[in-house]
Amino acid sequence: MLIPELAEKIVKEVRKLIGEDIIVVNNEGYIIASTDLERVGTFHEGALIASQQKRKLIITIEDQTKLIGVKAGINFPIFFQNNVIGVIGITGDPTTVTPFGEIIRKMTELLISENYYAEQFDWHSRALESFVMDWVQAKDWNEAFMNRARLLNIDMEIKRAAVIIEFSGLTSPITREAWSSIFKKFQKNDKEVVARSGNERIILLINCTKGASRERIETRLKQFFLFLSDNFNIHASAGVGQPADPKEIKVSYSQAERCLKIVKSPSSIAFDEDLTLEMLLEEISQKTKADFIKRTLGPLIQENELIGTIKELFKQNHSLKNTAKNLHIHINTLHYRLKKADELTGLNSNNIHDLLTMYLAILFLDEQTKTNQ
Template sequence: MLQPELAEKIVREVQKLIAEEIIVVNTEGIIMASTNQDRLGTFHEGAFITSQQKKKLIITEKDVMKLEGVKSGINLPIFFQHEVIGVIGITGDPEMVTPFGEIIRKMTELLISENYFGEQFDYHSRAMETFVLEWLQAKEPSPVLLERARALSISLDLPRTAVIIELGQGKFPLSRDVWSTILNSFSQNKNDVLTRSGNERIIMLIDCSEAIQPTSLKSRLQQFLHYINKSFGISVYAGVGQCTLPSTLHHSYAQAERALKLAEKNRSIIFDEELTLEMITGVLTQEVKSEFIQRTIGPILKEKDLLMTLNELFKQNHSLKNTAQSLHIHINTLHYRLKKIEELTHLNPNTIHDLFCLYFAVQLLDE
């Protein structure tokens, strides 16, 4: 329980309160950390007695002559969950250092508790992250996965909606305390599963067995994302899959990843069910996308004015008047550019088929 690294941390923190020599000793009486490096690893009989008797021991100048490895001062047992796990010693005039005793012991015990619960959080976080990633990859839960689910009190029999939250610009990696605060701030239901994934992603598997309304889930997510952004200055966005049966949870996760790509562009929350054209682009390979771009708008990729005109035409919903006004050009100049686009690409922006090809190519290019 009391490791050398923690013992050294205790010495460093206590040093801030008192200028006397400090030691931290294990229950066997061996000094684990000290402001005096020469005492490391030596036996301290006073601390050994303190750990056995479970009470404070004042060491006088007379005791120094009788006990091995001691100096005058005070030894205090360190308790954790009602058990002595070590001893902290303060060297000096007992009358001078004793008043600091209880304060230093309480501080030490708080440090140990904080460290313990921090380690528990880290252990649970790693266990949840590993479990969730294996769960999403498993076509069928194995006996081992089922056992781990029981240990983590997670039901694998509920329909769920996968949500992926990406933490964008911010200070990474986040500290343990920040992660703990973030994960505990989401108003989740008892069957929801929430875990971090790496340093910049949160995965949620939301219980949707009672038909969650998209507006309700979106409101919960908006509050959560707003809290992260305002509290920690992190830009954050999310992709949300559809409610699926336990056997097809990986489909919902794939949908969430697809929605996340679109959410990244405008730093928002995107539901997969809102996607239309993006459903197609998501399954195309980079090679197919590149080839499509070259076959369509390839000839005008270096013609900045023409490419900008095409982009603006789509932004203005194919309104020639609004496009010309937005680009600050005469309508005749716009007609000339559109004619030039047709000549170079062999695609006519005035026909539905060709217009769609141009639009789709521009979308792929932006991606």
């Protein structure tokens, strides 16, 4: 529990409050951290007595000749959960350093407590992340897998919907304190699972046994996005899969991933039940998509103006008037650009087959651009 790394941190923090030498001693009486590096690893009989008797021990100048390895000062046992886990000592005139003693001990015990709960949080987060990833990847439900579920207090018999929340615009890793707040904000009960996935994603497995309607899920996600933005300046989007039985959660997770790929902007939420064309496009391999782009829009890849014009045409539902207006060009200029694009590609933007071909190519190109960013 009281490892040298933590003891060194304690010495460093305590030294900010008092200019005297500080030592941290384990329950066997050996100094594991000190402002005087030469004392590290040496035996301190006074600290051993303080640890065994669970009381502070003032060491006088006279005691230096009676006890092994001591210097005048004061030693305090460090308590954690009612047990002595070590001793902190302050070297100096006892009458001078004693008034600081209780403050130093309380600060030390607080640092140890914070470190303990931080380690517990990190362990639980890593264990939960690992378990959830195994679960959504359809790992066999063997005895070891089920034991992990019980250890993490996860009910493996209820229907859930998978939600993947992805952060955008992060400039630095999210702190432990922020992750703790994020988990507490979303997890409403022990029937729901909230796990991080790297530094930029959260996986939610929402309890659907009591009818977690689309409206309720959407409301909760929007409130959560607002919380992230207001408290941590984090922007996020989400993909939501459909409810699935525990052993089919992989299906819901795959649906959520598919939804996330089509989300257009931060704070957007995509539900699998809304997907139509996207269901088919997701099944097409990346190589096939790349070949399709080359065969259709290949001659236009370096023509940014023409590509932008075609994108705007689709954005405006093929309204020439609105496309020209949004591009701030004359309608004749738009006709010229579209004619040039038709000539270069061999496609006819007025033919429904060619128009669909061009639309699919633009979708694949946007996806390719997003992936390469």
